[in-house]
Amino acid sequence: MLKVGLIGCGSIGTVLARAIEKGLVKGVVLGAVFDISRENAERLTAILSVKPFIAPDFESFLAQPIDIVIEAASQEAVAAYGEQILQAQKDLMIMSVGALLQNGLLERLEQAAQKYGCKIYIPSGAIAGIDAIKAASLAGLDEVVITTRKPPAGLKGAPYLNEKGINLDKITTPTIIYEGPAAEAVRAFPANVNVAAVLSLAGIGKWQTRVRVIADPTINTNQHEIRAKGKFGEMCCITKNFPCPDNPKTSYLAALAAIKTLERIASVLRLGT
Numbered sequence: 001m002l003k004v005g006l007i008g009c010g011s012i013g014t015v016l017a018r019a020i021e022k023g024l025v026k027g028v029v030l031g032a033v034f035d036i037s038r039e040n041a042e043r044l045t046a047i048l049s050v051k052p053f054i055a056p057d058f059e060s061f062l063a064q065p066i067d068i069v070i071e072a073a074s075q076e077a078v079a080a081y082g083e084q085i086l087q088a089q090k091d092l093m094i095m096s097v098g099a100l101l102q103n104g105l106l107e108r109l110e111q112a113a114q115k116y117g118c119k120i121y122i123p124s125g126a127i128a129g130i131d132a133i134k135a136a137s138l139a140g141l142d143e144v145v146i147t148t149r150k151p152p153a154g155l156k157g158a159p160y161l162n163e164k165g166i167n168l169d170k171i172t173t174p175t176i177i178y179e180g181p182a183a184e185a186v187r188a189f190p191a192n193v194n195v196a197a198v199l200s201l202a203g204i205g206k207w208q209t210r211v212r213v214i215a216d217p218t219i220n221t222n223q224h225e226i227r228a229k230g231k232f233g234e235m236c237c238i239t240k241n242f243p244c245p246d247n248p249k250t251s252y253l254a255a256l257a258a259i260k261t262l263e264r265i266a267s268v269l270r271l272g273t
């Protein structure tokens with residue numbers, strides 16, 4: 001049995017924990033959870049019939065006999081705990097992927113994983129097309145652009161809006177609020193453009209991957225359109241995601257992608273690129 005530890009008991013954590021409990025992922029058990037909000041950890045465990053250990057702090061979480069830690073919390077959590085998890089010889093799955101593009105964190109985590117013999121898993125998240133981008137990058141990509149379109153409520157709280165004095169309540173038509181490289185987009189919208197971070201890691205990197213964020217009051221899904229050109233040809237891939245029931249910022253597909261990645265880790269079969 002693969003023992004999972006979960007950091008972050010919000011939308012993604014809840015979908016994931018329920019999937020494990022329902023037996024959707026064979027050979028996996030949820031051993032421990034940790035959340036800076038004890039209330040959120042307790043709310044999650046209350047709906048589970050097999051109760052994981054609720055860790056009162058990160059140290060006691062890490063001391064649990066778990067094989068893999070799933071981070072479904074925040075960029076801060078990846079920065080604060082990532083290296084310690086790998087040093088404790090536990091594999092790590094990261095959902096707050098934007099953290100990896102900042103302050104050399106990806107390089108530090110890769111070094112730690114190498115040194116302690118662990119793996120780092122990054123699910124495709126809320127987008128399709130990562131398989132093709134990975135393969136296409138081998139021959140050379142000339143251009144990768146992602147346009148993320150969200151209802152204004154799904155962008156609330158992004159630091160960039162304050163910096164630029166953008167009032168989402170006043171947006172009545174689809175409006176481009178950001179255009180720039182993925183490297184800057186993940187700071188500007190830490191909870192919204194993890195998909196751009198995944199895309200840049202799979203393709204041509206954080207400075208060359210271009211990101212456009214559109215606040216669109218006419219839609220009720222989170223939409224991502226990826227356009228890429230290179231020696232392989234051209235691709236265009238659009239995903240229209242329903243949000244998780246309790247968090248308009250998070251696409252349901254992101255949680256499903258985490259579950260599927262976990263299944264791949266626990267399974268003997270590897271499907272897809």
Ligand SMILES: NC(=O)c1ccc[n+]([C@@H]2O[C@H](COP(=O)([O-])OP(=O)(O)OC[C@H]3O[C@@H](n4cnc5c(N)ncnc54)[C@H](O)[C@@H]3O)[C@@H](O)[C@H]2O)c1
Binds near residue numbers: 125127
């Ligand atoms: N890769 C993707 O495609 C993708 C898609 C959607 C969301 N995400 C990211 O995944 C993460 C989780 O998303 P969510 O919708 O479940 O968020 P959420 O806000 O519903 O839940 C996050 C939970 O993590 C806890 N938390 C935050 N920081 C923490 C820390 N430092 N230590 C311990 N607990 C902490 C919070 O208290 C909360 O309970 C977010 O960072 C989000 O941006 C990634």
